[in-house]
Amino acid sequence: MILIESGDRSPRGFEAKVLFAAQLDGRGHAVTLDDAWLPEDLDRSLRYDAAPYLRALDAARVTRLIVIGAETLADEVLIRLRQIGLPGDIPATLVGRFETRQAQISARSKLAYVLGREPDLIDLTDAQPHPLAPDLAGPAAGLGATRPATGGEANLFVILPEAALEDPSTLPALMAMEHQPGLRLHLVLPRRARDHLKTLRFTPARLFGMYELSPTTLARLADMAAIFAADMQGDRIAVMATEMMASGGIVVDCTPEGTLAGSAAPILRGPPLLPALSDYLRQTVLPNRPAIAAQVTGAPWTGTQRIETLERLIGLTPPACDTAPRPPRTLFLPTNGNGLGHARRCALIAREMEGAKIGFAAFPSCLPMIRAEGHDCLPLVSKSAAHDTGHANDLVNYMRLRRALQSGDRLVFDGGYVFDSIYRTILEKGLDAAWIRRGLWQAGQITPSALHREGVFRRVIVPEEAFGELNADMTFGSHIHKVGPIVGDRPERPVEATRAALAKGLGRDFSTLVVTMLGGGVAADRTAQMQMLAALMERRPDCLHLILIWPGSVVPPALYGWKNTTVCQTRNAAAIAAAADLVVTAAGYNSFHEVLYHGLPAIFIPQMAGFMDDQDRRAQAAADRGLAVAVGAGEMLRLEREVTAILDDGKGAELRAALAAADLPARGNARAAGLIAAEVWT
């Protein structure tokens, strides 16, 4: 394992070693960074960049030491290296830009004193004599991975400085470029500018923060980059540009001074004004794209910057990859939200994909249900107030997904917010990804910010609502695929058999079965409603009232005090509900559609929270059609009246009849499965 250190303890040095670690990792080297020191206020995105390499160091496993930025070899770094106590025989290499021979000797001597042996030294002043910027903290090398053929639409990355948004010509130029034939615009901005842009009326479809992804990933996505930002954002822009050129990508220097093009790198000098870029690209670059790419790849500068050159100088041999990649698979990743809706929906679709290689990654509350369906499931870590930061769990999940997935796999995400872990994994691994995104978001939830990561999904599968007025387009494009409601089959077991089994299992006879499914109180506290229902059922000697909750959920202890009410933890709620005379339930996507498609008389008590779907509208749509009853959370007296009406006054039969006659759209399970399983995604 190669330990990479930087010459000083600056945030810049830390970032440089993370970037270099990623480059060596890309060549198959096992690399590690010492986690004993992290910069204060480390950028959130940089934590994701660094996470795969940070380790509590086991000195015995270190086989080589590489110190980058070695022209400034600080005492605190040397002290740490002494603390680590590296094995005595491992090679050590200093990599830096040394202004004088004495600087080389000093660096070499310092490390020699600490290690007790002489390190090698690579002076980038000789090895990479023309850096893209004079003050790079690390060796910006390019992996030179094969770039797809240069025909077709070009992925253009425009890298702007923060001040660009203050120029009134910027947004109109971007808008025009967004629709330019032959170019697929991606905009890269410093974080603050990116966040600001997301609040404006125009947001490009593909918008990135400079730190949102590693420069290696950005470079892999880009065919052309037009760089307007003179500030290299640490080494990031230089690394991205170098990576691109090593693989034949085209870099256009649009900085005011043209410093990049003046560096001897095969970089085109483009117009320093954004409005002029489009014409320049269309008339000068695009017609000559293959020739320019060939020039870039074959330029002497590109040769000096290749990672292979650096490997040779350091004496590194990339490990041979002797293990065949496993067959591709499809990984479903539902976010559990506050119930199991996403996981349940994924499981229903997966049922339709017989024979496909399927796996799941899910949060702990979903594991039993998914495993009960017969799927392997990679556990993800839920957010917790006990974590140091709000994204600590997502960092772990990122690591797990990164290990679990490989290029060629498909990832199917079902949830509302695309976490960094998911977003990064898709782009870093180059996965085909689909987003199952049910509609009916509340007003205010549909923002550019919430949807700006849609661009990483090649397919967005929208399970529609049963009623037309509930369906609305949030985004547009050929990647959007609408399918009918995803609903499970009505349980095959006859109602009477289920009721008999309940009677036997609970040791009591009943003639009326009422099922309440109002959750464990995470999304909304329904204690009062459940207590009231329990009280109502207590007056009915022949009634069995089951409060169904998911295993592990908690309900108020007082609910256990009623004779006719039983709290039941079950994974089989749908089968029990199907045997009920009345179902009282929230109006989440799955339970709502199960009620409709299974023809169950139901009272919906919608649960509303800022982060949830619009259950009020959903419940009301069914009620308006006479297919169910919708009762507000505060309408306790009405709840009592509706229970009586359904159980005693024939309204239950009316609802069943209406449901049987309802013209509901065809279910979309198979269609969604077909979209995911299709051999080729177009």
Add this chain to the structure above:
Amino acid sequence: MNASRRIAYVIEPRFSGGTSAAVAAELEAIARFGPVTVHAIESGMFHGRAVAPQLEATLSALNIDLIWNAPVIAADLVILHNPSFLKFQDNLNAKIICRDMIVVTHENFLRPGGVEGFDVAACLSRIDRATLALGKYVAPISAANRTTVEGWRRTHPLPFGWQVLPETWFNICAFEMAAPPDRPQDRRGRHSRPGFEKFPAPAVLDLCFPPYAAANTILGADALIAEGVVRPHWTLLPFRGIEVAQYFGMIDIMVYFTAATWRESFGRVLAEALAAGKLALSDPDTAASFDGGVIGVRPDEVDAAIAAHLNDPARFARQVRKGQEAIARQSADAFADMFMGLADRLERRAAA
């Protein structure tokens, strides 16, 4: 000595260790014979650091003013101590006009393994460019130091016209000699500047300073303290944390190993320990400068060597006296004899 001979020293007075101590002792020896001027070069090596205390005290006692950054230095004989102070700058920033220039090489030109210790050619070149002289010389300070100078010359030429003096410009060891203890105990210690080069790996220190020793005192342990290398049986003290005399009161045995990739050109701390009546042990290369007065051992041989001497106090005393005799040969008088003989020889040569 010819009293009309003008002697000028060119020094960087902020070296904190052996260089400044050696210069201070040398000034005391030479100033007896006539006026000496001392020029201080403010190099790029010691920003913000003060003049070394021992040098400041000697200059004060001798009533010699430091002349800082003189643009021109003129004398018959100019002695420049430790050229390595020029390693971080492009020029000497002074013109030297003299009959003979002697550059005293306090630092080894090569480290163990033959790796260059500093950019010797650049430093000598800076002096050469700044100096108009009939003769320019390099003066090693010990046999070990001379070996590195000669080793360096095998692959690098000295500037044109320069020569290596056959005389050894040894460190003056004008110490009060203390008697060895009657009943020596296993009280071990070491002292040095806190630089990384001065300390071996922790594993070597563990061999040198074991838990069964009655005491282990390490003065100048700043780096160990920073590294968190803590042993309950070690007393770690920062550089200048206590007076050296007080430290010598805490030990009977000096065990001094450096980083394996660095060697002392002389080992003034060992000479100080011998003068204080301490048994001194070091690696064989470093010990060689003391004519058997310092016991040359490997780290894993330290315990056995100490045990042999503790079990035989007379042997202990003989060994200490042997070391004291060795350093006594590096007296101020001996240095003055060497100096005067050399100065006369150079003067005759110039006249010839």
